[in-house]
Amino acid sequence: MAECSNGQSRRFGYAGSVAGDDAGAGTDAGRDCAPPQHALLAAIVRSSHDAIVSMTLDGVVTSWNRSAEELFGYPAAEMIGRHVGVLWPENRGTEQDAVIASVRVGKRVERYRTWRLRRDGTAIEVGITPSPITDDSGAVVGIAAVCRSVSERERAQARYRGLLEEAPDAIVGINANGVIVICNAATERTFGYRRDDLIGQPVELLVPEAARELHIRHRAEYMAHPQLRPLAGHSQLTARRADGTLFPVDISLSWVETDDGVLAAAAVRDVTERLEAEAERDRLKAQAERQRLEGRLQQAQRLESLGQLAGGVAHDFNNLLAVIVNYAAFVSEEIEMAAVADPDRWHSVARDMQQIQRATERGIGLTHQLLAFGRREVVRPRVLSLNAVVSDVKELLIRSIGEHVQLLTELSTGLWPVKADPGQIEQVLVNLAVNARDAMLGGGILTIGTRNMIVGNEAGLPAGRYVAIRVEDTGTGMPREVIGRAFEPFFTTKPKGEGTGLGLATVYGIVRQAGGDVQIASEPGVGTTFTVLLPATDEAPAELEAPVVVGIPSGGGETVLVVEDEPAIREVARRILRRGGYEVLMTESPLDALDVARAHDGRIHLLMTDVVMPKMLGKDVAERVRALRPDVKVIFMSGYARPVLASSGTLEPGVTLLEKPFSEAELLQTVRQVLDGC
Incomplete structure (x- = not known):
C-alpha cells in the first residue's frame, strides 16, 4: 500500500484524489506513508478557493477538489474516473482537444477564458490555467487545471x-x-x-x-x-x-x-492624412478662387478693351451725329415752311425726315450705351437716396413693362445715401426692368427692393457699407452659360433684330463706374434676381430743385469765339448761335483762336472749344485765352471728353461740358446759363 501511495504521488505530484473532507482521500496507510510535503500540498489543494482538477493525458479525471464541486455541481465521487469532456459545450470540443494536445507535449498554455457546463446544464464562463504534471524524470504524465469563474468585473x-x-x-x-x-x-x-x-x-x-x-x-x-x-x-x-x-x-x-x-x-x-487632406482642400479652394479672379480679370480686361474701342468710336460717331441731327433739324424747318404753301407735296418729305431724326436718336442712344458700358461717359454724381430714385422712375417703369407685368416695390426705411448720377441709376433700373419684362412674356411679377448691407471682401469690392437694389422677376431664368456672358456687349439671347445686347452691358458699366458691383442669381424656370451694390456715403442728400420749363433763350449780341476742327460742326454752331442772337468768331485751330483773342478789338464774352483737337487740347486753349482775356467764360464741346476733362469719370469743378451730339435748344440753353452765371 505504501508503494502504491508513493507511486501515486510520483505520478500526479500530490495525493491521488482530493474532495470534500474525506471522499476519495485514500487510505490511512496511504496518508501515513505520504511525505509531509505531499500532505501539505494536498491540504492546499483541498482548501483552495479555485477549482483544481487533475486528469490523465487522455482527459480522465483523477482528482476533484471541493471548489470544483461547488463550481461545476458534480461531487468528486461522480467525476473521478470520468472523462472531463462532460463539462465541454458542444462547440468547445476542438478548442479543448488542442489545449490538451499542447500540454501533453509540454507546451506552456497561458490562462484562457472559455465556457463550461454545470451538472444542471447551465453554462458558466471560466478562466482556466492548464499545466503539465511530470514524474521524477520530467516526463509529462498528467494534466492539472486551475479553474475560476469569471466575475462581472473581470468580464x-x-x-x-x-x-x-x-x-x-x-x-x-x-x-x-x-x-x-x-x-x-x-x-x-x-x-x-x-x-x-x-x-x-x-x-x-x-x-x-x-x-x-x-x-x-x-x-x-x-x-x-x-x-x-x-x-x-x-x-x-x-x-x-x-x-x-x-x-x-x-x-x-x-x-x-x-x-x-x-x-x-x-x-x-x-493627423498626417487629415492635414494633407486639409492642405489639398485649401489648395483646391485657392485654385478655384484664383481661377475665379482670373476670370473676372480677363472679363474686366476684355471689357476695358471694348470700352477703349467704344470711346474712340464715340468721339467720331458723335461728331457725325451732331451734324446729322442739326442739319436734319434745319431741313425740317424748311420743309415745315414749304408745307404751308404746298402741303400735298411736302407732307411725305416731312415724314421721311421724321424717320431720319428717329434713326439719329437711336444712334445717339446706342452711343451713350457704349460709353456707359465702357465706363467712358462723363458722370455728374450727387448725393441721393435710391428710394427717391426708384419712386421717381416708377411710373416710367410701369409704362415700359406693360400691363401684363405687375410691379412691386419693397423699399427699406433708414436707407443710407449714395453718391451717383441719378440719370444713370434711372437708366440701370429701366434696363433691368425691360430685361425682366422680356423674360416674362406671359406675365409675371417684377419686384424692386432696397436695403442696407455690410459687405466683406466680396466680388472684388472693398469692405464697407453698401446699399443694394434688388430687381427680381418671375420669368424664364437663365442657364449658367448665359449668366457667364450676360454682361458682354452685343451678347443677347433674343431673336435677331429684337435686341442690341447692350442693356446689361450698360448696367454693368454704370455700376462699376460708380464703385459698385452687379450680381446675378438665376435658375431656369424660376426667375432671375439682379443685385446692384453701390457704396454708401456719409454726405447728406442734396435738395432737388424743381425744374423750370422755359423756351429757347436768345442772345443779346454777345460775342462767342468758337474753336472746332470739324468744318461741319463749325457751320452748325455758327448757324445756331447767329440764329440765337450772338456774334460769332469762328476758328478751325487752337493757334488761330489765340491769334483772334489777341487781335479782336471788342470784348469776347464766351469761348466755345472742342476738347480734342490736333496740336493743342481744348483745356490748354482755354487757359491761354483766359491769360489774354481773364473775364472770358468757357464751354467745352466733346463727344468723348473723359480722358481730358474727367479722368476719374467726374467733371472737374467749375467745368461746363456740352456733349455731342447737341441740339439747337441744348446749345443755346447752355450758352445762356454760362453767360448768366447760372
Missing part, C-alpha cells in the same frame, strides 16, 4: 481591454514617473515599436528629441494637477516614430486614480 475588464485593443488611436498609459505601463495595438502600428519594447520606457521616447526637456516639465505639471484635455485639433503637436521620423498628432489626456497612484492615459492620433 468588464476584458471588454475594456478589448475596446482598448480595438481603438483606432494609439493609447498609452503613463505612471507618475512618466513610464509607459500599458499601450494598445494601435500604439505599435502608429509608432513602429513592439509593445514589449515600450512597456517600462519613459514616454519621452515617443517625443522629438528637441522637445523632450520641455515635455518632461509639462508632464510633471500635468501629473501634479491632472485634468481632462480633449483632442485639441488646433495646436500643431509632433511625435517621433521608432525609425526617427516625425509626424503631426492630436493628443487628448485623461487620468485615473489607482492603487499605485495617478495613471495618465494619452490618446494619440496621427
Whole structure:
C-alpha cells in the first residue's frame, strides 16, 4: 500500500484524489506513508478557493477538489474516473482537444477564458490555467487545471481591454514617473515599436528629441494637477516614430486614480492624412478662387478693351451725329415752311425726315450705351437716396413693362445715401426692368427692393457699407452659360433684330463706374434676381430743385469765339448761335483762336472749344485765352471728353461740358446759363 501511495504521488505530484473532507482521500496507510510535503500540498489543494482538477493525458479525471464541486455541481465521487469532456459545450470540443494536445507535449498554455457546463446544464464562463504534471524524470504524465469563474468585473475588464485593443488611436498609459505601463495595438502600428519594447520606457521616447526637456516639465505639471484635455485639433503637436521620423498628432489626456497612484492615459492620433487632406482642400479652394479672379480679370480686361474701342468710336460717331441731327433739324424747318404753301407735296418729305431724326436718336442712344458700358461717359454724381430714385422712375417703369407685368416695390426705411448720377441709376433700373419684362412674356411679377448691407471682401469690392437694389422677376431664368456672358456687349439671347445686347452691358458699366458691383442669381424656370451694390456715403442728400420749363433763350449780341476742327460742326454752331442772337468768331485751330483773342478789338464774352483737337487740347486753349482775356467764360464741346476733362469719370469743378451730339435748344440753353452765371 505504501508503494502504491508513493507511486501515486510520483505520478500526479500530490495525493491521488482530493474532495470534500474525506471522499476519495485514500487510505490511512496511504496518508501515513505520504511525505509531509505531499500532505501539505494536498491540504492546499483541498482548501483552495479555485477549482483544481487533475486528469490523465487522455482527459480522465483523477482528482476533484471541493471548489470544483461547488463550481461545476458534480461531487468528486461522480467525476473521478470520468472523462472531463462532460463539462465541454458542444462547440468547445476542438478548442479543448488542442489545449490538451499542447500540454501533453509540454507546451506552456497561458490562462484562457472559455465556457463550461454545470451538472444542471447551465453554462458558466471560466478562466482556466492548464499545466503539465511530470514524474521524477520530467516526463509529462498528467494534466492539472486551475479553474475560476469569471466575475462581472473581470468580464468588464476584458471588454475594456478589448475596446482598448480595438481603438483606432494609439493609447498609452503613463505612471507618475512618466513610464509607459500599458499601450494598445494601435500604439505599435502608429509608432513602429513592439509593445514589449515600450512597456517600462519613459514616454519621452515617443517625443522629438528637441522637445523632450520641455515635455518632461509639462508632464510633471500635468501629473501634479491632472485634468481632462480633449483632442485639441488646433495646436500643431509632433511625435517621433521608432525609425526617427516625425509626424503631426492630436493628443487628448485623461487620468485615473489607482492603487499605485495617478495613471495618465494619452490618446494619440496621427493627423498626417487629415492635414494633407486639409492642405489639398485649401489648395483646391485657392485654385478655384484664383481661377475665379482670373476670370473676372480677363472679363474686366476684355471689357476695358471694348470700352477703349467704344470711346474712340464715340468721339467720331458723335461728331457725325451732331451734324446729322442739326442739319436734319434745319431741313425740317424748311420743309415745315414749304408745307404751308404746298402741303400735298411736302407732307411725305416731312415724314421721311421724321424717320431720319428717329434713326439719329437711336444712334445717339446706342452711343451713350457704349460709353456707359465702357465706363467712358462723363458722370455728374450727387448725393441721393435710391428710394427717391426708384419712386421717381416708377411710373416710367410701369409704362415700359406693360400691363401684363405687375410691379412691386419693397423699399427699406433708414436707407443710407449714395453718391451717383441719378440719370444713370434711372437708366440701370429701366434696363433691368425691360430685361425682366422680356423674360416674362406671359406675365409675371417684377419686384424692386432696397436695403442696407455690410459687405466683406466680396466680388472684388472693398469692405464697407453698401446699399443694394434688388430687381427680381418671375420669368424664364437663365442657364449658367448665359449668366457667364450676360454682361458682354452685343451678347443677347433674343431673336435677331429684337435686341442690341447692350442693356446689361450698360448696367454693368454704370455700376462699376460708380464703385459698385452687379450680381446675378438665376435658375431656369424660376426667375432671375439682379443685385446692384453701390457704396454708401456719409454726405447728406442734396435738395432737388424743381425744374423750370422755359423756351429757347436768345442772345443779346454777345460775342462767342468758337474753336472746332470739324468744318461741319463749325457751320452748325455758327448757324445756331447767329440764329440765337450772338456774334460769332469762328476758328478751325487752337493757334488761330489765340491769334483772334489777341487781335479782336471788342470784348469776347464766351469761348466755345472742342476738347480734342490736333496740336493743342481744348483745356490748354482755354487757359491761354483766359491769360489774354481773364473775364472770358468757357464751354467745352466733346463727344468723348473723359480722358481730358474727367479722368476719374467726374467733371472737374467749375467745368461746363456740352456733349455731342447737341441740339439747337441744348446749345443755346447752355450758352445762356454760362453767360448768366447760372
